[in-house]
Amino acid sequence: MRIGEVAAAADVPTQTIRFYERRGLLPQPLRGPNGYREYDDSILTRLAFIRSGQAAGLTLVEVASILDLRRDGAVPCAHVESLLVTKLDDIQERQRELAVLQAELEGLISRSARLDPADCTDTQICHIIA
16 A cells, blocks of 8 residues: 555554654555655554554654563553553543542632732732632
């Protein structure tokens, strides 16, 4: 397959394929006598894996680390699990931080309903958040 065919089959722009090649996420393709990139069907599996990893919240660097382990003959499942657990921990921490922020905003909004804008001084800028 040529790059346009791969792009169409994988539903990604050709620039994405070239970018992944430069980043080492995809192997460098063979070149035909005309200089065109020539891919086999395994490229579609690799592209699907990259997209699935990104959909799970993994960065391209993290996806590359998984691909590197597989390329070196290791089974990367423990590494993948570790990455996913870390992602989940990060999300849960962000959710806690957002809950604190939500409570703070609700308090400020409640406070704003009790304050009179006429009582706000120039030095306070806005007495809702002062």
